[in-house]
Amino acid sequence: MDIVEMLNIDLSGEIEAILVYMRNSTVALRNVCETGNELEEIALDEMRHADWLSGLIVNLGGKPAMVHRELDFGGKTASDFLKRGIELENGGIEMYKEHISAIDNIKVKEKLQHILKEEEWHLKEFEELLYEQD
Numbered sequence: 001m002d003i004v005e006m007l008n009i010d011l012s013g014e015i016e017a018i019l020v021y022m023r024n025s026t027v028a029l030r031n032v033c034e035t036g037n038e039l040e041e042i043a044l045d046e047m048r049h050a051d052w053l054s055g056l057i058v059n060l061g062g063k064p065a066m067v068h069r070e071l072d073f074g075g076k077t078a079s080d081f082l083k084r085g086i087e088l089e090n091g092g093i094e095m096y097k098e099h100i101s102a103i104d105n106i107k108v109k110e111k112l113q114h115i116l117k118e119e120e121w122h123l124k125e126f127e128e129l130l131y132e133q134d
């Protein structure tokens, strides 16, 4: 698999997270403000990640594919949304770690490492909010 293909897989993960968090943020805001606000804030981070990945892809002569898997929003409650977020962040962390070790291009590697740090921070945020729910 070449770098552009890997970055397009990363990009599809970001798009999935953006759409799931945006939708769940709107639903959660009706009754649980903190979870809704956090989802919205993190969706914005994912949008920045998607923008960085698209930039890297274009610089490498590729085209951002802008596709995503079938969306799974999780259950109905704030806890369900947080659990879904934890799943998505864990999946992203695993994927970025794999791609960081597979890619030699230093610039790309550094950007992915930066994104990975933020995904680890998102995971922690969701886990803390979930802990407060119980």
Ligand SMILES: [Fe+2]
Residues within 6 Å of the ligand: 014, 017, 045, 046, 049, 092, 115, 119
């Ligand atoms: Fe992200």
Ligand SMILES: [Fe+2]
Residues within 6 Å of the ligand: 017, 042, 046, 089, 092, 118, 119, 122, 123
């Ligand atoms: Fe994230």
